[in-house]
Amino acid sequence: MTAASPPEVLRAPLVVEFPFTRSLGPVQSAFLTGLRDGVVLGVKTSDGRVAVPPVEYDPVTSEEIRELVEVAATGTVTTWAWNDRPRPQQPLGTPFAWVLVKLDGADTALLHALDAPGPDAVRTGMRVRVRWAAERTGAITDIACFEPYDGPAPKAGPAPHDGVFQDPVTGIVAEARLDYVYSPGRAQTAYINALSEQRTVGERCPSCHKVYVPPRGACPTCGVATTDQVEVGPAGTVTTFCIVNIKAKNLDIEVPYVYAHIALDGAGLALHGRIGGIPYDQVRMGLRVEPVWTEGGRYPDHYRPTGEPDADYDAYKELI
Amino acid sequence: MTGPRTSRYARDVAVVAFAQSDHLRRTDELSEVEMVMPVLHQVLAATGLKAGEIGFTCSGSSDYLAGRAFSFTMTLDGVGAWPPISESHVEMDGAWALYEAWVKIQTGEADTALVYSYGKSSPGSVRDVLTRQLDPYYLAPLWPDSVALAALQAQALVDAGETDEPALAAIAARSRADAGANPHAQLRGAVPQGDYQVRPLRTGDCPPVGDGVAAVVLAAGDLARQLCDRPAWITGIDHRIEAHGLGLRDLTDSPSTRIAAQRAGLFDAPVDTAELHAPFSSQEVVLRKALGLGDTVAVNPSGGALAANPMMAAGLIRIGEAAARIHRGASDRAVAHATSGPCLQQNLVAVLEGDTR
C-alpha cells in the first residue's frame, strides 16, 4: 500500500444573484423621477442645508424631511480618485475619475463618475456638469457621468420644487450578481471524490464515535475535527418520510412521490433522498433501501427497496 | 496586585486569551469550519477552559465574502455547541461580537465568553462584494469598490494638507516592517509601493486580501486572574457610527472615533500602544488625529491591517494584539480600534490595561 497523495482541491464556479425590488420613500421617489425627467432635486435639512442626493430623514435630528428644492446640473468637485482600470458594472468602461460633486445650490456632495481624458485633467475644485444618460428610467444611473464644464455657477439659488411629476417612479430593481469560485474543503472533497466512485464515505468523531454523512469536517457535538474516514451503506433504512404532492420547477418527477430520511448502514445520522421502485403509499418507516445510480450521475438518483425484511424500530430510533 | 485603574463599569472584564490563524491569500483546501476550529482550540487551551464551560459564545462573519448562506451555523460546528450553548452572531467584524459578549458579561448573565470571527475572502472578489453594503439607491448601482472609496478619502486628506504620497508610503513601509516580527501576517518586510490601484492609493497603501480567523476569551473579575497571569482589563469600550452618505461627511476626520474614545476613557491617561484598524495607509492619518496619538505611542506593532486584513476578523485582531502585549508585559495601557463600513464609517474603541507591576 502506498501513501495516498492529498486529494486535489475541488473547485467550481458559484454565482449568487440577488435582484432586490425596493420601494422608494417620497423623497427618493421625487429625486429619481426627477433624474428621469432631467431635473436634480435636493432636500432641505433641519439646519437649513440642501442635501443632494436627498435623504428621507434628517442626518442630524432624524426628523422626516420633505422640503424639496431644485438644484443645478452643474457643480464643483470636492474630492476625486483616478480609476485606471474600471471594473465591470461601474459607470464607464474607459478610465475615469470617481468624484464627489457638490452641485450648485447643494451643501452636500454626490458620488459619481467623471469622464475626463486623464488624471492631469482632474483636480479638486474643478467645475463639472451632469451628462445625462440617453435612456432614463428613474435611477442614479440616469446620470451617465459628469463631464468637465467651464461655466460659472448659476446666479439664482435653489428653487422650491413640489416634487410632483407625471408617472412617478415608486421603486427600483437593484440588480446584483457576485461570482465566486467555490471549494468545499478537506472533508467534503473526500466525500465528493468517493461519490464519483459510487461510494459513500463519512467521517467518525474521535471523541463520541458518531459517523457523519456527509461529513463537514467537525463534530458539532464535540467541536473537534472528524478525521477517520468510514465507508457506509450502500444500503440503509428509511427512518421517516413525507409524500410530495407539489411538482417542483425544473424537476422531471411525477407526483406524488416519497422523500425520505435514510440512515445508511454504519452512518450516525440520516441523509435524505427520493424513494422509487415502490408505490408511494407503500413506503414505511423501517423500509430497507439501496441507492440507484444513473449513468454519469454524481450522486444516487434515488433509493429503491432491497427486498430485505424491515428494520426493527429499535435499530434506527436514535437516528430519526 | 491592584485592580484595573479606571474601570467605570459594573464588572471588571478582561481579555484573557487571544489566538489567530496564519493569514493567507487562499485556503482552498479548508472549509470555513476547518479553518476556524484550530484557532478555537488554541484560544481555549490557553485558558484551560472547555467549550462547555464558556458562559456565552459570540461570532462575527459575513456570508457575502465566500458566498455561502448561513456559513456561521457551519462554523458553530467547530465550537461543540451541544448540549445547546448560549450563542449569538453578528454580521460584522468580531470586535462588535466582542462588544456584545462584553455587554452580556456586564449584565451578569455570563462570567466568561468565547468570541471569534473569520473571513474567507478568497472565493470571491472582496472589492466588488463590499459594494453590496452600500446604500442601494444612490451608491450600490454605481459599484464603487472599497479601494475607490478609500482613494476619495485619501485625496481629500492630500487636498487638506494632512498627508502626501511619501507619508502614506512611509506608513505602509513601517507597517510591513513591523509585521516582520508577526508570524501570522500575510505581508511582511519590504513590499514595493507598486502602481496606483485607484489614485492616489498605490498597491502598497492597500491591505492584502486574504483568509483568516481570530478568537479571544473574555472573563470577569477573579476568574480572569485565575485564567491569565496578567489579564488585559477592558477599562473602556464604545462604538459610534456616522451618516451613510459619503457626501454628508468630512472624510478627513473621524468624529465617531473621537467620541467613542472619549467615552472609553482613552483621554484620561496616556497609552503606550495603539492597534488601529486602518486597512488603508491614509486611514491611519485620520485615526491618529481622532485619537490624539503622539510619537511616543507604538502604533500597530503587529503590522496592522496593512499586513493582514481578514475581513470580519481584522478589528477583533486589533483588540487581541493589544491584549497580547499586555499579557506579555510589553504594554500597560493600550488602545484598540476597529472599523466597519466605507471610509471609517463606524468605529469601535477599547482601552485595555494591565495590573500595575
Ligand SMILES: [Zn+2]
Ligand atoms: Zn463527537
